[in-house]
Amino acid sequence: MPPTASHHDAKCPVRAGDSCSLCWPGATGPADCGLVYLARNDPELWELRSEMLRKKRDA
Numbered sequence: 001m002p003p004t005a006s007h008h009d010a011k012c013p014v015r016a017g018d019s020c021s022l023c024w025p026g027a028t029g030p031a032d033c034g035l036v037y038l039a040r041n042d043p044e045l046w047e048l049r050s051e052m053l054r055k056k057r058d059a
Contacts, residue, residue, distance in 0.1 A: 014039050016053055 010020040010029045013036055020030050027033040039045055 012036075014049070016049075016056075 012018045012020045012033075013030055020027075020033070022028070022033075024033045024035050030036050039049065
């Protein structure tokens with residue numbers, strides 16, 4: 001199904017570059033994903049993610 005105004009290919013903020021695959025039961029996208037919530041509320045984990053993304057971008 002091609003993307004439309006009501007359906008878009010949301011990106012996963014935890015798995016950078018991947019589409020949201022609704023891996024958390026009951027999630028409808030990144031906005032209500034429990035995994036994203038947990039990752040964003042762990043400062044050390046979120047900083048590690050950001051550092052990994054910087055290194056990947058700079059490589």
